Amino acid sequence: MIKIAHISDTHITSGEAYKGYAYDLIANEINTLDYNLVIHTGDVTNDGLREEYERASYELKKIQKPLIVLPGNHDARNVGYELFQKYIGPLNGIYEWKDLVIIWTDSTIPDLNDGRIGGYKFRWLKEKLEEYSHKKFKIVASHHHLVPLPDTGRERNVLFNAGDVLELLLKHEVNLYLCGHKHVPNIYSVEGLVVANSGCTSCRKTRKGDVNSYNMIKIKDNGKISVTIKRVTEDIHKRDFTVKKQRIFIPRKKRLFRIIQISESNVSDRIYFREKVLKNAIKAINERYKPDLVVHCGDIVEVGIERYYKKAYALWEKIKGKKIIVPGHNDITYLGYELFREYFGEPEIIENENFTFIPIISAQYETPIGVVGRIGQKILREHLKKYEDTFRVIIMHHNITPIPKSREIGFLEDGGNVLKILTDEKANLVLTGHGGNSLGMKIEQTPIVNAGSISWELHRNPFGNSFNLIDIYEDMIAAFEIQATWGSRKLLGIWKIKTEMPWD
Template sequence: MIRIAHISDTHITSESAYKGYAYDLIVNEINRGNFDFVIHTGDVTNQGLREEYERASYELKKIQKPLIVIPGNHDVRNVGYELFEKFIGPLNGVFEFRDGVIVWVDSTIPDLSDGRIGGYKFKWLKKRLEEYSDRKFKIVASHHHIVPLPDTGRERNVLFNAGDVLDLLLRHGVNLYTCGHKHVPNVYRVEDMVVANAGCTSCRKTRKGDVNSYNIITLHDDGRIEVTIRRVTGEELKKEYPPVRPKIFVPRGKRLLRIVQMSESNVSDRIYFRRKVLENVIRTINERLKPDIVIHCGDVVDMGIERYYEKAYEFYEKIGAEKLVVPGHNDITYLGYDLFKEYFGKPKILELGKFTFIPVISAQYETPIGVVGRIGQKKLARHLEDYSESFTVVVMHHNIVPIPKSREVGFLEDAGDVLKVLTREKANLVLTGHGGNSFGVKVEKTPLVNAGSVSWELHRNPYGNTFNLIDVYRDIAVVFEVQATWGSGRLLGIWKIKGPFNL
């Protein structure tokens, strides 16, 4: 068994931002505890100044355990990255322990709060993960978060290539990702990886009236990962995740539902719109796939003008199956807000037997940035509670988790709070369609599936224009990405589910 103390965001300074008594209290607890080592995930100092580094060097020496320290965005202000190496240690590195390894990587950008694990560091991280692929526990530590966090206000200061980093960690079987940055403690399981975000250890800037805290991480010999958020008040919140064993999924019984999910058709008269591709997709849907429902996750048209809506309506009227369409940000530009309702109607909750489809409007007028809003979040939570006896499918435009090959700038500004609602209320499936690339990932017990562009040339998908085919069985959901021109498919995700199916 390995026990780790995870601290973050100490913000050591002579100014009022630093709470020395909270730091000493937590450090004394760590020193008395049975910890194998300590991880500090950044923002050691407040402004990256020399006097702060001098004091931080003194304060860190109080920790009487092996210590790994990662730089945060505050540490690299004022060319503080050079002082970090002088007073604290390397910006990137590897720490080996029994049965495991920690790879830490600098995610900072000088004088910006946003983060990036750029080309050279990304390749270095990939090489280290390949080098230590045989380790039982593979831990990556950085400052910035890779999935949105609740109770942090607007989603900002993100890792620009969070989608690529998340994809890399999942592909290489990383067990644990530790980070800080947002001053909020939080723990999620993303697929087979535990993501532990530490709150602030000794900074005065806590959120929602919270107090200072740190994480206690226990790696059990049987592969279990246990994370305890411990606050200075003594309050503890514990989450435990058993190891995920390799398994073969075999559907039991007949298929219960088939969904075709698409996005970003961007119907227009511009050269980027691939009319023949969309025609081929509609023909494939009607003649070969024959789904129970077709869901379009937004950006039906390229611009909200009547000429484009007339063309889009002609296309989608040819689909014989039930349809549910939610607007994307392109759809409500210009007159699109009214035109969408005129041609496609106001999205409403749709029930198909034991399945309930809940549309959520995230698009805003004349901006690619989306928001559900506090009232929208409450409505979503109420709908999920009201339909808890059915299999709930939430449909919206903006992606909630980062998408590979897309620059992440927090396109859904309240993504952290929306994700909290979805996971807390145990939504059975979430379908989104923003970013021009397909991606599927399970957070806690909720799979989130993003559709790529079905007929728009300006996409980010190496597989080309695609749509998703989702088959739901009694105990699993299977998602295939289908190439829009050739009809070939590849597995995007397969997840065990628990539905209200008494069959």
């Protein structure tokens, strides 16, 4: 077994931010318990100053175990990344121990709080993951988080290219991603990857009145991983995970429901709107896929003007059967919200035997950034509870999980809280449609599927314009992406339904 102490955000300074006694308490505990290794995921200092680095190198010596230290955004302030290398160690590196490899990368951007593992660093990480692909346990560590966190206020400074990094880690079957930064301890399972955030070890700035903490990680030879949040009080929160190889399942039971998910039609008279592609896709949806429900995740028009709405509505009418649409940020520009209501009505909950489709509005006026808001969050939780005896599908415009190839400019402002509600209440499926690229992944028990653009040339999808086909079977959910012009298919995800369902 390998036992790792995961500390973070010590914020060592001569000023108020640093809580020396909390640090000493945790350092002492780490020394007395049988840890093999300690990893510090950054923000060692508060401002990257020389006096802070001098003190930090003294404080870090109190930990009498092998120690890996990463730079955080605070360490990079005032060109602190130069001092980091002088006083602490390399910004990027590799640590090997038996079956285990730890690859850590610098995710900081000088003088910004946001993070990025871009360019050469991304390539380096990819190369190293290939080089160490034979290792049984793979850990990647960076300062910034990958998945939005609850209770962190404005949830926006994840890595700019979080989607690309997440995709890379999943492809290379990385078992653990360790990070800090937001001062909130949190553990999520994302498909086969465990994403562990450490809280802050000795910084005064905890959230919601929480206390200082660190994470205890145990990696057992039998493939079990456990992560325990250890607060300086007695409050301990432990979770176990089993390392699983990715498998492909075949549905063995009846298909119950078929959804076609489309997004970002951006109907307009602009050259980027590919009307032919959209018409072709509508034909395929009607004649070939014959879904039980068509879900449009927003941005049906490129700007909210009457002429575009008229055109969009005429195309929408061509789609046969049941349909539901939520507005995107483009739809509500200018007089868009009024026009949206006029043409499509206010999005309403659809109840269909064992299924409930719940629309949630996330678009805001004149900005691509989304927000559900505190009232919206309350409504979301209430609906999920009210319909908990059915298969609940949440429909909204903004993506909650980071999307590959898209910089997280249009991320959901309160994505962390929304994701927490969805996973807490075990939403059965979440459909989103922002970012111009497709993605399917399961976080905790909840599959989340984002749609690329069906007919807008300015997308970020190497597969081209596309829409998603989602089949719900009694025992699993299968999501495919369909190329809008050629009809070719790509698997987005297959997820077993593990909870008791109304049809069981």
